[in-house]
């Protein structure tokens with residue numbers, strides 16, 4: 001079994017105290033416990049502080065464009081569905097710039113695990129509001145305070161019948177580790193929204209703010225009850241639930257494509273006889 | 284023998300079915316065929332036509348004169364009657380058009396009544412019309428019957444024989460009633476291959492080992508996706524309709540990164556959305572094929588019509604400086620081989636290769652003896668399996684003499700494959716180091732570019748050895764320019780230059796096309812756009828300025844008579 005040290009990457013360039021550090025450490029532990037070696041999986045990320053994540057690890061990496069994490073992850077997964085594909089994005093990255101892709105990745109139910117480092121702010125571009133910023137939050141860009149309503153990724157995902165919907169907290173690593181392991185192991189599209197304090201630009205949603213509000217979903221909670229899941233997903237403000245809010249066993253996209261039944265696309269070799277047959281059709 | 288058949292009517296009336304079936308009959312019989320489709324951006328109504336030219340020698344362009352007009356609506360007659368040749372005939376069904384025409388070049392054939400009587404259903408009126416055209420031309424029915432069997436065989440013997448009877452009824456009616464018909468066709472031997480530009484690109488992708496295609500429907504590129512999707516299961520290809528073109532290009536890049544040959548396709552508006560993805564492909568050095576089928580812009584423009592106005596867009600779009608390849612085939616045959624070339628170059632140099640066509644080429648059917656898969660190449664450039672495993676270490680963007688770093692399949696070895704849209708070091712990790720930046724840019728651009736340029740074929744020359752008049756063009760104008768040269772070569776010393784490898788601009792090393800141009804008395808650049816983008820490119824790349832330009836930007840292709848007239852006008856008094 002690998003040890004967390006085996007996933008050591010470049011030294012992180014995040015701000016001291018950033019919630020990303022504990023996510024990184026927890027992720028390494030989870031992958032080691034899942035016994036998935038660095039070369040056996042791939043991380044696709046976008047652009048933002050969160051999306052620098054794979055550089056601070058050792059693993060196959062496609063660090064693409066802002067917002068475009070999920071299409072790349074989908075392409076990789078369709079080409080090689082033997083490889084676990086993990087997508088890492090920021091809240092701006094995934095819920096703003098790439099919002100359309102999230103909707104359709106959920107619909108496809110491609111077996112990709114998405115971790116959104118949700119600091120409720122644009123970190124890398126220095127403090128503009130994100131889709132999950134709370135209404136009224138004042139920034140240099142929004143002197144009137146945020147006028148738009150706050151996006152609720154959990155409710156959105158449940159509404160779309162997303163196969164696995166969970167929320168974690170960077171300040172609760174023991175719980176987060178289990179979530180990561182569950183999410184990576186789940187067959188189908190998984191969304192894990194991780195509350196991640198931004199110590200530099202978000203002075204509202206601090207460690208303290210989250211700690212006062214988060215609670216673990218009780219053991220008797222049934223994540224397969226979609227209506228109850230929707231009700232819980234709406235909880236925000238005084239109490240914020242952590243854990244697996246919703247899950248189902250919807251058919252996975254890769255399983256429904258006959259071409260992928262035998263082996264991954266990448267394992268197919270070039271087949272000249274197929275060309276001859278294709279030519280004959282034109283006579 | 285050189286006949287033109289036009290089928291005109293409303294969208295939804297089955298013009299395409301009649302047109303495609305006739306084209307297949309002619310090709311199977313062994314004739315040379317060229318078709319062009321003129322349609323509106325609507326599903327029902329309006330006026331569309333399907334044009335077919337057939338001959339016993341190669342035909343590669345639209346002629347204005349029509350010999351047989353199949354009119355499925357009155358509009359068809361109003362629009363096309365004046366195009367009729369001296370021996371031309373119009374066939375129509377007066378009960379369907381609710382009007383009878385008494386002039387001698389009209390033949391009223393009761394398509395619907397014959398369909399009901401002989402086929403048992405009015406649906407077969409188009410089959411009657413198809414049979415009638417063959418009757419008028421004096422052709423037999425057996426090849427049509429074979430095609431009916433191929434098409435309807437799965438639906439059962441009853442439907443097959445109903446259609447055969449309907450076709451026979453139309454054929455017999457035409458033979459018995461067309462006293463004025465003076466058509467005759469020589470006997471030729473077939474079959475010939477019949478293929479449109481879009482299908483040729485799809486077939487080229489298959490012949491190049493394409494495994495993944497993602498796209499978003501947009502005329503006139505959709506045909507490529509349809510071709511591949513229809514055969515994906517048999518050929519072992521995954522075709523995914525993305526939520527938008529941004530997703531389409533990023534999916535293709537993901538698949539390519541994972542180790543398979545991947546392609547996307549679109550038209551101008553969708554390509555605009557893919558632009559950021561082209562830049563991503565460049566930075567991550569991920570091989571990518573893009574088929575860009577042009578239609579007239581700006582914006583939604585004329586969605587179903589043709590233009591060559593995205594050459595500069597294809598060549599220069601996307602932020603940053605990086606190499607790319609642009610190919611502009613002139614025929615379906617070139618489209619097939621250049622698609623293969625595009626795949627090979629994209630994989631070899633880890634760049635984007637664009638196949639630039641337009642509605643005219645995408646939808647036009649041409650005949651050929653055959654395409655030869657033996658003339659295509661498939662070279663495995665990826666680092667895989669044991670070769671990858673046996674390496675002591677691996678850096679995805681390692682500096683090399685050629686600028687090309689080994690492109691490994693992630694997961695095949697214990698080494699990790701890392702790439703980044705940020706500037707990166709040899710390992711693929713984000714960096715802001717100035718020296719690394721300069722070395723990376725040199726590697727990606729300056730080292731690869733001359734190698735890619737060497738691969739670009741010079742233009743094709745056709746015509747008089749030492750021409751006084753040279754017409755030059757690129758892409759889909761190949762066929763009409765070639766026939767124009769044939770038409771005019773009796774009157775003047777004329778030749779043509781056709782460019783299908785556009786970017787990097789081909790050098791004069793293999794063929795000194797610049798001297799040819801300079802030695803001519805007049806050079807004319809022919810383009811289906813308003814501003815002469817290729818002429819501008821020629822000046823920028825070589826300093827050579829064409830003496831004259833012929834531009835057409837009404838959304839329609841050049842016709843043979845039209846182009847000849849314009850060349851005549853430009854060269855008058857020479």
Ligand SMILES: Cc1ncc(C[n+]2csc(CCOP(=O)(O)OP(=O)(O)O)c2C)c(N)n1
Pocket residue numbers: 047048049050051066089090091092093094117119121122123124125130
């Ligand atoms: C197309 C595009 N638009 C804008 C940017 C600039 N940009 C980079 S990161 C970012 C937002 C980052 O916020 P988030 O995704 O929440 O990540 P965080 O830095 O907070 O982790 C923006 C707007 C970009 N790189 N690309």
Ligand SMILES: [Mg+2]
Pocket residue numbers: 048090091092117118119120121122123130
């Ligand atoms: Mg953020």
